[in-house]
Amino acid sequence: MYRIVSAIFLAENIKKFEIEAPRIAKKRRAGQFVMLRLSETGERFPLTIADSDPEKGTITIISQGAGKSTRALNRLEAGETITDVVGPLGTPSHIGNFGTSVSIGGGVGTAIAYPTAAALKAAGNYVITINGARTRELVILEEEMKAVSDEAYITTDDGSYGFNGFVTQKLQELIDSGRKIDFVLAIGPIPMMKAVAEVTRPYGIRTVVSLNPIMIDGTGMCGGCRVTVGDEIKFACVDGPEFDAHLVDFKNLADRNRIYQHEEKASDEAEAHRCRLAAQS
Amino acid sequence: MDAKNITTKERLAIPRQVMPAQDPVLRAGNFSEVHLGLTPELAQMEALRCIQCKDPVCVQGCPVNIKIDQFIKLIAEGDFLGAARKVKEDNVLPAICGRVCPQEDQCEKVCVIGKKREPVAIGNLERFVGDYERLTGQRIVPEMAPPTGKNVAVIGSGPAGLSCANDLAQYGHKVVVFEALHELGGVLMYGIPEFRLPKEIVRDELDGLRKMGIEFRTDVVVGRTITVDELLEEEGFDAVFIGVGAGLPWFMGIPGENLIGVLAANEFLTRVNLMKAWDFPNSDTPVFDCKGKNVAVFGGGNTAMDAIRTAKRLGAEHAYIVYRRSEAEMPAREEEIHHAQKEGIEFMLLTIPLEFIGNEQGWLTGVKCQKMELGEPDDSGRRKPVPVEGSEFVVPLDMAVISIGNGSNPLIKQTTPDIEVSRKDTIVVDVNTMETSKEMVYAGGDIVTGGATVILAMGAGRKAAAAIHEKLSGKASSFNEW
Numbered sequence: 116m117y118r119i120v121s122a123i124f125l126a127e128n129i130k131k132f133e134i135e136a137p138r139i140a141k142k143r144r145a146g147q148f149v150m151l152r153l154s155e156t157g158e159r160f161p162l163t164i165a166d167s168d169p170e171k172g173t174i175t176i177i178s179q180g181a182g183k184s185t186r187a188l189n190r191l192e193a194g195e196t197i198t199d200v201v202g203p204l205g206t207p208s209h210i211g212n213f214g215t216s217v218s219i220g221g222g223v224g225t226a227i228a229y230p231t232a233a234a235l236k237a238a239g240n241y242v243i244t245i246n247g248a249r250t251r252e253l254v255i256l257e258e259e260m261k262a263v264s265d266e267a268y269i270t271t272d273d274g275s276y277g278f279n280g281f282v283t284q285k286l287q288e289l290i291d292s293g294r295k296i297d298f299v300l301a302i303g304p305i306p307m308m309k310a311v312a313e314v315t316r317p318y319g320i321r322t323v324v325s326l327n328p329i330m331i332d333g334t335g336m337c338g339g340c341r342v343t344v345g346d347e348i349k350f351a352c353v354d355g356p357e358f359d360a361h362l363v364d365f366k367n368l369a370d371r372n373r374i375y376q377h378e379e380k381a382s383d384e385a386e387a388h389r390c391r392l393a394a395q396s
Numbered sequence: 397m398d399a400k401n402i403t404t405k406e407r408l409a410i411p412r413q414v415m416p417a418q419d420p421v422l423r424a425g426n427f428s429e430v431h432l433g434l435t436p437e438l439a440q441m442e443a444l445r446c447i448q449c450k451d452p453v454c455v456q457g458c459p460v461n462i463k464i465d466q467f468i469k470l471i472a473e474g475d476f477l478g479a480a481r482k483v484k485e486d487n488v489l490p491a492i493c494g495r496v497c498p499q500e501d502q503c504e505k506v507c508v509i510g511k512k513r514e515p516v517a518i519g520n521l522e523r524f525v526g527d528y529e530r531l532t533g534q535r536i537v538p539e540m541a542p543p544t545g546k547n548v549a550v551i552g553s554g555p556a557g558l559s560c561a562n563d564l565a566q567y568g569h570k571v572v573v574f575e576a577l578h579e580l581g582g583v584l585m586y587g588i589p590e591f592r593l594p595k596e597i598v599r600d601e602l603d604g605l606r607k608m609g610i611e612f613r614t615d616v617v618v619g620r621t622i623t624v625d626e627l628l629e630e631e632g633f634d635a636v637f638i639g640v641g642a643g644l645p646w647f648m649g650i651p652g653e654n655l656i657g658v659l660a661a662n663e664f665l666t667r668v669n670l671m672k673a674w675d676f677p678n679s680d681t682p683v684f685d686c687k688g689k690n691v692a693v694f695g696g697g698n699t700a701m702d703a704i705r706t707a708k709r710l711g712a713e714h715a716y717i718v719y720r721r722s723e724a725e726m727p728a729r730e731e732e733i734h735h736a737q738k739e740g741i742e743f744m745l746l747t748i749p750l751e752f753i754g755n756e757q758g759w760l761t762g763v764k765c766q767k768m769e770l771g772e773p774d775d776s777g778r779r780k781p782v783p784v785e786g787s788e789f790v791v792p793l794d795m796a797v798i799s800i801g802n803g804s805n806p807l808i809k810q811t812t813p814d815i816e817v818s819r820k821d822t823i824v825v826d827v828n829t830m831e832t833s834k835e836m837v838y839a840g841g842d843i844v845t846g847g848a849t850v851i852l853a854m855g856a857g858r859k860a861a862a863a864i865h866e867k868l869s870g871k872a873s874s875f876n877e878w
Contacts, residue, residue, distance in 0.1 A: 138616075138621050138622060139621060142620065142621065142622075152578055156672070156678060156679045156680055157680050158671065158679075158680040158681040159578070159671070159681075183680060184680060198578070199578040199614070199615050200615065201576065201578075201615045201616075201617060201621070202617070202620065202621065203620055203621070204617065204620055206810075331663060331666050331667060331670075331671065331681070332576070332577060332586075332666060334576045334577075334617050334620075334805075334807065335643050335644050335805055335806050335807055336586075336641075336642075336643060336644065336662055336666070336805070337645075337660065337662045337663040337666045338644050338645040338647075338659070338660035338662055338663050339659065339660075339663040341647075341654070343654055348647055348653075348654075350644055353644070353806050353807065353810070364654075366758075367654050367758070370655075370656055370757070370758030371654065371656055371758075373656065373758075374656045374657070374684070375682045377685070378676060378677075378682030378685070379682070381677060385677050
C-alpha cells in the first residue's frame with residue numbers, strides 16, 4: 116500500500132498526487148514511469164513520474180481522468196492509499212548539453228515534459244518550453260515550466276491565453292525566426308507528437324517523443340507495449356518510453372492503442388450505470 | 397493385495413490407473429482444472445505397480461533426484477504423509493511439479509515397467525501426495541536449522557526463486573524474496589493457466605514458505621527499484637540469487653505482425669491468468685473478446701497449448717494451432733497436445749505463416765500460410781520443414797497469438813553490467829554452483845537456460861542454495877541433504 120500525501124486538481128480532470136514511495140523517489144530519473152494498480156481487481160497502468168523528493172520519500176504523478184482507472188485514481192484524496200506502485204521503470208531520458216533545447220508539452224503531456232525540461236536546464240541547455248492546452252483553464256504547471264525555462268511560451272487552441280494556436284505553430288515560428296534549435300522533446304497526444312516530428316524533420320533537428328502504448332507488467336515480460344521504430348520492434352517499457360520521433364510509426368501506435376476501445380466503452384458504461392444506481396439510493 | 401506380500405507378477409498385472417478428468421466438452425467451456433486427481437485407492441493401486449527396482453533409474457531421470465522408489469513404497473503402504481515428506485526432501489513443490497513436469501521425458505521415460513507396459517504414473521503419484529498434504533490440512537513443517545545470522549536476497553518468486561528460498565531458509569538463513577509483479581509465483585501465476593495449475597495451490601505453497609519465516613516483498617523491480625549492488629552493500633544481504641525468468645517475447649518478423657489483434661502469448665496469458673481478464677468487467681483488465689471468433693496460436697510448445705486452450709475457453713469458434721513441423725516434433729507435452737485435441741483445438745501442422753492480413757483500420761482479418769513438408773534432419777535432429785511451392789492459402793482470423801519463445805529479461809543486464817551474460821543475454825554461471833561472474837551473486841532458471849521447465853528451474857534454485865550455504869557457512873553440503 117502506498118499512501119497519498121497530497122492530491123490537488125491542477126485543472127478540470129487533471130490531478131496531481133504526491134505518493135509515499137521512498138525507494139522509487141530515491142532512484143527515479145527524468146523520463147521514467149511507474150505502474151499503478153488501485154485495487155485487487157484493478158488493472159495495471161503506467162504514469163510518468165513528474166517529480167520526486169528523495170528527502171521526503173515521495174514521488175509526484177499527474178493524472179488526467181481518461182479511462183476507468185485514471186478516473187478512479189482522480190477520485191482518491193490525501194490520506195488514502197494506492198494498492199501497488201512499481202518503479203521507476205523505463206530508460207531515463209538521455210540528457211546532455213545539446214545547446215538550445217525546446218521542450219513541448221501538450222495537455223497533460225506537460226507533466227511529462229516538465230521533469231525532462233528541468234533536467235535539460237540542469238545540464239546547461241538553453242531551455243525553451245512550449246506549454247500547450249486546448250484552453251486557458253487546462254494549462255498546467257505554468258509556474259514550474261517557467262522556473263526551468265530561459266524562454267517559456269503558452270499556447271492555447273482557442274487563443275484564450277498566450278499564443279493563439281497549436282504548439283507546432285509556435286515551434287515553426289521559432290524555427291522561421293532563424294533560431295538555431297538543437298534538440299526538441301515533444302510529449303502529448305499522438306497527433307501532436309506526430310505533427311511536431313513533421314515540423315522538425317525537414318531541418319534534421321533531433322526530436323524525441325515519449326510513447327504511451329498499452330502496458331501490462333511494464334517490466335519487460337509481456338510484450339504488450341511493442342512499438343515500431345524504424346524497421347524494428349521496440350518495447351516501450353524497457354527500450355523506451357522515449358524514442359526518436361522521426362523513426363516512430365505513429366499510426367501503428369494509434370491503431371494498437373485502440374484494441375480495447377469496445378471493452379473500454381463497456382467498462383465506462385458499467386461505471387456510469389453504477390454511478391446512477393448510487394445516485395438513486 | 398497389500399504392499400508387503402504382493403509378487404512382482406501381480407504388480408505387473410495391474411494396469412496403469414487412469415486419473416479422473418473433466419469431460420472434454422464440458423471443460424472446454426470452463427477454467428476449472430482438467431484432471432481431478434487420484435483417489436487414495438487409485439493412488440495405492442498405482443503405487444503397487446512399482447516393482448521397487450534395486451537401482452531405480454527413475455531417480456536419475458528426475459532433474460532433482462526425488463527418491464521416487466521410496467515415496468511410492470510409502471504410498472503403497474498407505475503412509476501418504478510419509479510419502480509427502482519423502483518427496484519434499486528433494487522437491488518442495490510436489491503439487492505443482494506433479495502437474496506441470498514433463499514426466500514422460502524424465503522419470504517415466506526411463507521407468508523399467510515402461511519398457512513393455514505403460515510406466516508407473518510417477519507424476520500423478522507426486523501430485524497425489526502434494527494434494528493429500530494440502531487437502532487434509534496436515535502441512536509438513538520442514539526441519540529448520542538454527543538461525544545462522546546470514547541474509548540472502550532472492551530476486552524473483554517463480555519456481556527457481558521459491559525452491560532456492562525454501563532451501564536457504566531450511567539451512568537457517570534469513571531469506572527475503574523480491575517480486576516485480578503485485579502477485580507472487582512468477583510464471584506459475586501469470587503464465588500457466590488455472591485449468592492446468594489452480595492458483596490456489598500456488599498460494600497455499602507460498603503460505604507454507606511464509607510460515608518458514610521467508611519474507612516476501614512485491615512491487616520491487618530489482619535493477620530499477622533497488623540494485624543488486626545496493627542489496628549487497630547497503631541492505632545487508634550476504635548473497636543474492638537471481639531467478640527473474642524469461643523476458644520479452646520473440647516475434648516472427650513477418651509482414652502485418654503489428655496489426656491490431658496480433659499479440660504475444662505472454663500478453664494474452666498474463667491478461668487472463670494474472671489480471672483475471674476472463675472476469676471482465678468485474679476485473680478491470682480486458683482481453684480480446686474471443687466469443688465466436690477465429691483464433692490461431694503460432695507455435696508448438698506448452699505455452700502455445702496453454703494459449704489456444706485459453707482462447708477456446710473464452711469462446712473461440714475456431715481455435716487453431718499453426719505449427720511448421722509435424723505433431724511428432726512439437727515441443728509441447730504429449731498430454732497437453734491430446735487434451736487440446738479432445739477439446740476441439742484444430743491443428744494446422746506443417747504450416748508456416750507468411751503474412752498477416754489486415755483491414756484499413758489496422759485490424760487483423762487473416763493470415764496467409766504456406767504448407768511445408770519435412771526434409772532432412774537439421775541441427776536439432778528434427779526433420780527440417782521445407783516450403784511446398786504454390787501451396788499458399790489464407791485463413792480468416794480475428795486474433796493471432798505468437799508463441800515462439802522468449803528472450804531474456806533485459807533489466808539485470810541493463811542495470812548490473814558487471815554480471816556476465818551470453819550472446820543471448822542469458823546470465824553466465826558456473827554450472828556446479830550457479831555462481832555468476834559477480835561475487836556472492838548466483839542465478840538460475842530461465843534467466844540462465846533460456847525458456848525451460850519448472851523443474852529445471854527448481855533444480856537450479858536448489859543447487860544455488862547449496863552453494864550459497866556452503867559459501868556462507870564455510871561448510872560443504874549436498875543439496876539433497878540438510
